[in-house]
Amino acid sequence: MAAKRIPTEGPCLLTAREAAWRIAEGALNSSELVAACLERIAAEEERVQAWEFIDRDKAMAEAEERDRRRRRGWPLGPLHGVPVAIKDIIDVKGMPTANGTPIDAGRRPFEDATVIRRLRAAGAVILGKTVTTEFAYYHPGKTRNPHDPGRTPGGSSSGSAAAVAAGMVPLALGSQTNGSVIRPASFCGVIGFKPSFGAVPRTGVLTLAPSLDQVGVFARTIEDAALAELLMGPDGRDADVLESPGPLIGTALSEPLVTPALAFVKTPIWESADASTRDAFGELGEALGEQADEVELPEVFSRGIGWLGSVMAAEMARNLGHYVDRAPDRISEKFCQLIADGRAMRAPDYLAARDMRWVLRDALGPIFDRFDAIVTPAAPGEAPEGLEGTGDPVFNSLWTFCGLPTISLPLMTGPNGLPLGVQLVGQYGQDARLLRTARWLVRTLSGEGDA
Amino acid sequence: MAAKRIPTEGPCLLTAREAAWRIAEGALNSSELVAACLERIAAEEERVQAWEFIDRDKAMAEAEERDRRRRRGWPLGPLHGVPVAIKDIIDVKGMPTANGTPIDAGRRPFEDATVIRRLRAAGAVILGKTVTTEFAYYHPGKTRNPHDPGRTPGGSSSGSAAAVAAGMVPLALGSQTNGSVIRPASFCGVIGFKPSFGAVPRTGVLTLAPSLDQVGVFARTIEDAALAELLMGPDGRDADVLESPGPLIGTALSEPLVTPALAFVKTPIWESADASTRDAFGELGEALGEQADEVELPEVFSRGIGWLGSVMAAEMARNLGHYVDRAPDRISEKFCQLIADGRAMRAPDYLAARDMRWVLRDALGPIFDRFDAIVTPAAPGEAPEGLEGTGDPVFNSLWTFCGLPTISLPLMTGPNGLPLGVQLVGQYGQDARLLRTARWLVRTLSGEGDA
Numbered sequence: 001m002a003a004k005r006i007p008t009e010g011p012c013l014l015t016a017r018e019a020a021w022r023i024a025e026g027a028l029n030s031s032e033l034v035a036a037c038l039e040r041i042a043a044e045e046e047r048v049q050a051w052e053f054i055d056r057d058k059a060m061a062e063a064e065e066r067d068r069r070r071r072r073g074w075p076l077g078p079l080h081g082v083p084v085a086i087k088d089i090i091d092v093k094g095m096p097t098a099n100g101t102p103i104d105a106g107r108r109p110f111e112d113a114t115v116i117r118r119l120r121a122a123g124a125v126i127l128g129k130t131v132t133t134e135f136a137y138y139h140p141g142k143t144r145n146p147h148d149p150g151r152t153p154g155g156s157s158s159g160s161a162a163a164v165a166a167g168m169v170p171l172a173l174g175s176q177t178n179g180s181v182i183r184p185a186s187f188c189g190v191i192g193f194k195p196s197f198g199a200v201p202r203t204g205v206l207t208l209a210p211s212l213d214q215v216g217v218f219a220r221t222i223e224d225a226a227l228a229e230l231l232m233g234p235d236g237r238d239a240d241v242l243e244s245p246g247p248l249i250g251t252a253l254s255e256p257l258v259t260p261a262l263a264f265v266k267t268p269i270w271e272s273a274d275a276s277t278r279d280a281f282g283e284l285g286e287a288l289g290e291q292a293d294e295v296e297l298p299e300v301f302s303r304g305i306g307w308l309g310s311v312m313a314a315e316m317a318r319n320l321g322h323y324v325d326r327a328p329d330r331i332s333e334k335f336c337q338l339i340a341d342g343r344a345m346r347a348p349d350y351l352a353a354r355d356m357r358w359v360l361r362d363a364l365g366p367i368f369d370r371f372d373a374i375v376t377p378a379a380p381g382e383a384p385e386g387l388e389g390t391g392d393p394v395f396n397s398l399w400t401f402c403g404l405p406t407i408s409l410p411l412m413t414g415p416n417g418l419p420l421g422v423q424l425v426g427q428y429g430q431d432a433r434l435l436r437t438a439r440w441l442v443r444t445l446s447g448e449g450d451a
Numbered sequence: 452m453a454a455k456r457i458p459t460e461g462p463c464l465l466t467a468r469e470a471a472w473r474i475a476e477g478a479l480n481s482s483e484l485v486a487a488c489l490e491r492i493a494a495e496e497e498r499v500q501a502w503e504f505i506d507r508d509k510a511m512a513e514a515e516e517r518d519r520r521r522r523r524g525w526p527l528g529p530l531h532g533v534p535v536a537i538k539d540i541i542d543v544k545g546m547p548t549a550n551g552t553p554i555d556a557g558r559r560p561f562e563d564a565t566v567i568r569r570l571r572a573a574g575a576v577i578l579g580k581t582v583t584t585e586f587a588y589y590h591p592g593k594t595r596n597p598h599d600p601g602r603t604p605g606g607s608s609s610g611s612a613a614a615v616a617a618g619m620v621p622l623a624l625g626s627q628t629n630g631s632v633i634r635p636a637s638f639c640g641v642i643g644f645k646p647s648f649g650a651v652p653r654t655g656v657l658t659l660a661p662s663l664d665q666v667g668v669f670a671r672t673i674e675d676a677a678l679a680e681l682l683m684g685p686d687g688r689d690a691d692v693l694e695s696p697g698p699l700i701g702t703a704l705s706e707p708l709v710t711p712a713l714a715f716v717k718t719p720i721w722e723s724a725d726a727s728t729r730d731a732f733g734e735l736g737e738a739l740g741e742q743a744d745e746v747e748l749p750e751v752f753s754r755g756i757g758w759l760g761s762v763m764a765a766e767m768a769r770n771l772g773h774y775v776d777r778a779p780d781r782i783s784e785k786f787c788q789l790i791a792d793g794r795a796m797r798a799p800d801y802l803a804a805r806d807m808r809w810v811l812r813d814a815l816g817p818i819f820d821r822f823d824a825i826v827t828p829a830a831p832g833e834a835p836e837g838l839e840g841t842g843d844p845v846f847n848s849l850w851t852f853c854g855l856p857t858i859s860l861p862l863m864t865g866p867n868g869l870p871l872g873v874q875l876v877g878q879y880g881q882d883a884r885l886l887r888t889a890r891w892l893v894r895t896l897s898g899e900g901d902a
Contacts, residue, residue, distance in 0.1 A: 242693075314798035318806075321799060343799055347765035348772060350798035355769075 011036040016082050016170040016224045020123075023070065023081040030070075030081025034063035034125055037083050041168045047149055048166045049142040050159040052088040053096055054128035059083065062125045078230065080123030085163045085172035087156075088129040089136050089206035090215075092116050099206045100132040100141060100156070103327050113204025114235040115173060115215055122230045127169055130159025133390060135320055136180060136208055139332035140390050145187060147418050151383040154184030155390030157218070161188040164218040171227065172218040177208045177312060178400055179379075179393025181216035182423055185408040186378035187391060189419030190218050193225035195431050197403025199245050200231045201238035209315035210240065211354055212308065212400055222439045225407065226252040228431075245405070251432035252439060256372070260437045262288060262424075263295040263371035268302035269394050274381030276415045281377060284412075284422065287445065292375060295367055301398060304360055308401040310345060310353035317342025361402040361428055368427035372437045374399075378421030382414030395423065405431040407438050411445055462487040467533050467621040467675045471574075474521065474532040481521075481532025485514035485576055488534050492619045498600055499617045500593040501610040503539045504547055505579035510534065513576045529681065531574030536614045536623035538607075539580040540587050540657035541666075543567050550657050551583040551592060551607070554778050564655025565686040566624060566666055573681045578620055581610025584841060586771055587631060587659055590783035591841050596638060598869050602834040605635030606841030608669070612639040615669040622678065623669040628659045628763060629851055630830075630844020632667035633874055636859040638834035638842060640870030641669050644676035646882050648854025650696050651682045652689035660766035661691065662805055663759065663851060673890045676858065677703040679882075696856070702883035703890060707823070711888045713739060713875075714746040714822035719753035720845050725832030727866045732828060735863075735873065738896065743826060746818055752849060755811055759852040761796060761804035768793025812853040812879055819878035823888045825850075829872030833865030846874065856882040858889050862896055 011019065011033045022028035038056055045051060066081040086092055089099050091109035093116075098104045116126060131141035136156035143158040145151040146166040153162040157174025161184035164172050174181045176194045185192025194216035202213050219225045229246035264285050270278065285292050317339045324331055324339045367374065377395050384391050399406045405428070408421035424441065426434030462470070462484045473479035489507055496502060517532040537543055540550050542560035544567075549555045567577060582592035587607040594609040596602040597617040604613040608625025612635035615623050625632045627645045636643025645667035653664050670676045680697035715736050721729065736743050768790045775782055775790045818825065828846050835842050850857045856879070859872035875892065877885030 315802060318799040318802035343797060345798040346794060347796040347798045347801035348769040348794055350801070351766060351769035 010040070012040045012167050012169070014170060015221045016079060016219065016227060017221075019082050019170060020079055023066075024076050026070070030063040030066040030125060031060060033081065034059050034083050034127070037127065037169055040166070044146070044166050044168065047144065048146050048162050049144055050130055050163040050166065050168060052098060052129045052131050052159065055095065058094075059125060059127050066123060066125060077121060077123030079119065079227065082124050082171065083127040083169050084119055084124045085127050085130045085160055085169040086116065087160050087172070087174045088132045089175060090115065090173055091204040092126055092129065095126070095129055097129065100134040100136060101323065102330050103323055109204070111204060114201040114237065115231045116204065118231050130157075130163055130172060132156050133158060134332055134335055135323070136175060136177065136206060137316070137338065138334050138390060140387060144387065145383045147189060148383070151385050151418070152187065152387055152390050154187035154379070154383060156180040157184050157216070158390065160218050161185055161190060161192065164188070164190045164220060170220060171224055174216050174218055175205060176214050176216050176396070176400055177212045178308060179396030181218070182378050182396045182406055182408045182421065183391055183393050185218055185410075186419065186421030186423075187383035189410040190220055191222060191225050191410065192408040192421070193217050193219070193228055193435070194400070194406050195228055195232065196245050196405045196429050198240045198242050199431065200228070201235040201241045203235055203237040207319045209312045209319070211311050211315060211357065214400065214403070222252060222407075222435055222442065223249065226435050245429045245431040248432045248435055252435035254436060256436055256440055259291060260372040260440050261370065262292040262373055262375045262437075262441070263367050264292045265295050265297060265374045265376045267297060267376055267395065267398060269305065272380055272392070272394055273377055274414070277377050277381045277420060280412050280420065284375070293371075295371070298363055300363060301360060304356070304401050305394065305397040307353040307356045308397045310350060311401075313338055313342035314345045314350040315342070317345075357401055357403065360398070361404070364402065364404075373434055374425040376423050376425065378408035378423035382416055382418040382420055399425045402428070404428055405434045407434060409438055409442060411442065461491070463491045463618050463620070465621060466672045467530065467670065467678060468672075470533050470621060471530055474517075475527050477521070481514040481517040481576060482511060484532065485510050485534050485578070488578065488620055491617070495597070495617050495619065498595065499597050499613050500595055501581055501614040501617065501619060503549060503580045503582050503610065506546070509545075510576060510578050517574060517576060528572060528574030530570065530678065533575050533622065534578040534620050535570055535575045536578055536581045536611055536620040537567065538611045538623070538625045539583045540626060541566060541624055542655040543577055543580065546577070546580055548580065551585045551587060552774065553781050554774055560655070562655060565652040565688065566682045567655065569682050581608070581614055581623060583607050584609060585783055585786055586774070587626060587628065587657060588767070588789065589785050589841060591838060595838065596834045598640060599834070602836050602869070603638065603838055603841050605638035605830070605834060607631040608635050608667070609841065611669050612636055612641060612643065615639070615641045615671060621671060622675055625667050625669055626656060627665050627667050627847070627851055628663045629759060630847030632669070633829050633847045633857055633859045633872065634842055634844050636669055636861075637829035637870065637872030637874070640861040641671055642673060642676050642861065643859040643872070644668050644670070644679055644886070645851070645857050646679055646683065647696050647856045647880050649691045649693050650882065651679070652686040652692045654686055654688040658770045660763045660770070662762050662766060662808065665851065665854070673703060673886055673893065674700065677886050696880045696882040699883045699886055703886035705887060707887055707891055710742060711823040711891050712821065713743040713824055713826045713888075713892070714818050715743045716746050716748060716825045716827045718748060718827055718846065718849060720756065723831055723843070723845055724828055725865070728828050728832045728871060731863050731871065735826070744822070746822070749814055751814060752811060755807070755852050756845065756848040758804040758807045759848045761801060762852075764789055764793035765796045765801040766793070768796075808852055808854065811849070812855070815853065815855075824885055825876040827874050827876065829859035829874035833867055833869040833871055850876045853879070855879055856885045858885060860889055860893060862893065
């Protein structure tokens with residue numbers, strides 16, 4: 001579980017919640033914290049390349065303003081003075097948002113995304129924009145894995161995962177349409193949390209496939225991941241957001257009344273996991289003893305990944321096809337192929353695939369009747385070598401498709417000593433219970449728990 | 452405005468609200484009322500052919516049970532003892548629901564649709580199932596226009612409109628995916644009210660195009676149309692139902708604080724209205740004087756009817772294509788063509804068309820900032836001669852596409868003395884205000900109002 005080259009002290013290693021407490025108490029200034037993070041970035045950025053844009057002066061000015069507010073005794077939000085990193089497909093007013101494509105270089109949104117407005121209302125300092133793959137699809141950006149710069153950090157939320165892993169910032173926003181939060185969290189050895197579909201408004205976030213797009217967070221503790229509750233609830237603009245599954249923090253920090261039970265699900269693509277990953281999960285199952293039972297998914301789930309692919313292709317063709325029409329020579333071949341595939345798809349086939357989201361979700365009902373969460377790998381293995389790809393989201397697709405809350409926990413290491421995430425998947429809308437179960441699992445495996 | 456051959460007395464001519472009051476007071480028995488309606492049906496059905504299924508004994512038994520409840524002093528719902536007719540695409544437990552196709556002849560649902568459960572909870576007696584066109588699309592059923600049996604009653608809610616017009620029942624349910632409530636209401640000279648999209652759950656109603664399908668009611672007064680509030684609000688199963696725009700009745704019966712202003716909208720298809728209809732609306736505009744201003748829609752609206760057609764074809768191919776695969780020889784050519792068109796449609800084109808629903812709705816914002824409702828024809832003219840078609844929904848498509856609440860008021864007659872509806876369209880979610888404006892218009896034009 002040892003992470004390589006990750007710093008072990010200094011204010012930039014505080015969790016977001018610790019930092020907010022210290023700032024609120026006057027034991028730490030926001031400007032000290034932001035300066036420490038900027039220093040850490042200056043030291044590591046050449047190696048990690050997590051950032052697309054930072055305005056150091058503006059960040060320091062914002063931090064100083066937060067400190068003035070505190071000194072004047074104004075009410076403080078739960079993230080007052082804490083820096084947060086933002087994936088570069090999320091609009092931040094006053095910062096360029098380039099969506100991972102040179103076509104949008106220099107694009108400056110006129111308005112904050114809803115999640116940015118909510119972060120600011122909570123007192124956060126928006127530190128800057130982190131690298132995303134091209135249109136948050138596969139073609140990689142410049143970011144490297146902080147644990148081994150010769151390997152991918154995963155994608156598409158590459159920079160957000162790497163920045164948190166490298167101790168540059170305690171909290172970062174990402175998004176997941178297939179595996180873009182859970183996979184990079186696994187590869188970078190941080191916590192990645194993707195709430196239930198419809199929990200967090202996507203207003204001001206690049207639209208890939210609205211039936212699948214979901215905002216998530218990267219953090220170094222489960223308590224910090226629970227800060228996602230600040231992002232949740234209707235904004236009157238994203239019609240898919242019905243109600244908030246929060247609040248999360250109270251439940252996440254509470255003890256389960258009954259020892260949780262986990263369903264160990266290999267999924268239909270188990271054989272695509274590395275042999276070492278399969279072995280590690282076998283050992284995990286043994287360590288959990290009677291708290292985990294292996295559960296086989298119904299046959300229909302073997303088609304889920306294909307259905308997700310159909311929905312992604314059709315909806316991304318609808319929403320992003322215009323880029324291909326405008327500047328095909330500045331877009332990756334893989335993305336052009338996706339758009340072509342989506343454009344070739346027939347409407348009724350798309351609709352049939354999309355309808356299966358809720359069929360599969362319902363089919364998981366009996367599992368969640370009996371188990372608190374599903375446990376399964378977050379990725380097939382460690383971060384692959386090379387920077388040409390971002391790894392395989394195959395262990396994420398089913399849960400994204402069903403819109404279930406899911407979290408990656410950096411509880412394992414692979415054969416090369418690199419992180420490997422344990423993925424927990426919760427019942428739809430039961431985000432708080434998922435985080436509570438995750439905290440129980442972490443404590444149990446570290447010997448602090450009661451199992 | 453004189454309706455031909457429509458009865459002028461007897462309990463079956465009571466409005467639903469009057470009937471419910473009399474029953475609650477003990478001045479009328481439900482069994483008397485239901486018997487009167489059944490008698491009226493027996494006298495007129497051969498001529499009108501509104502019904503697909505009636506179980507007289509069961510209806511009488513239900514009515515007697517309602518009378519017993521009242522005599523025992525049990526709490527009574529707002530429709531206690533009142534018979535209601537149900538379009539034959541809406542599931543009623545214990546009655547066959549054939550969806551207008553011989554393929555589903557004898558199909559008996561195991562469960563009531565949500566709207567049926569709500570009607571029963573309000574005390575209504577489900578009298579029977581009314582004729583629908585094939586799959587609620589164009590191919591006509593057997594129903595004739597009560598005002599002239601040589602003419603269509605309109606469709607697809609043919610039987611529901613005709614039954615209310617012929618005095619067989621005070622209230623009937625229909626549905627509208629394009630113009631299937633407003634058009635038959637216009638042709639039959641009754642009130643048709645289609646609430647805002649997402650107001651009424653469609654659980655248990657045949658799914659044609661879920662982005663467009665909307666449940667509506669037929670009645671003889673606006674107060675009765677306001678009883679649609681009993682059907683509204685989430686049922687936990689139809690995900691498109693967010694919240695109820697009701698309650699309606701109180702507002703519908705109230706006086707407007709300020710004299711309403713109407714936007715007279717000719718729509719881009721004005722030339723497809725009969726000359727007599729265009730003349731009649733010119734006279735209506737003059738009668739309304741400064742309470743109505745002509746407003747021209749932005750150019751983009753000329754494409755709205757085509758977009759609705761695309762969404763209908765794609766979604767109906769998805770949801771009803773299996774009928775064509777199973778029994779192509781028992782399905783009309785027009786329906787087979789629709790399914791073929793939908794199957795040929797590309798997914799991104801479908802998605803682009805569907806997204807325009809909310810673009811057009813937003814584009815109407817400035818009109819509803821200034822006007823209480825849009826006034827426009829409910830149909831191009833009187834019911835056409837012949838029974839081979841059901842008339843043209845062209846004046847309904849835009850409002851259905853945008854999901855706006857709309858009502859047809861039997862305020863005009865055409866050159867042959869047949870009814871012609873005035874359509875009022877309200878702001879999204881402002882169903883109550885639409886009904887209040889409609890009541891004001893009816894009273895104003897009849898000389899009872901203040902205009």
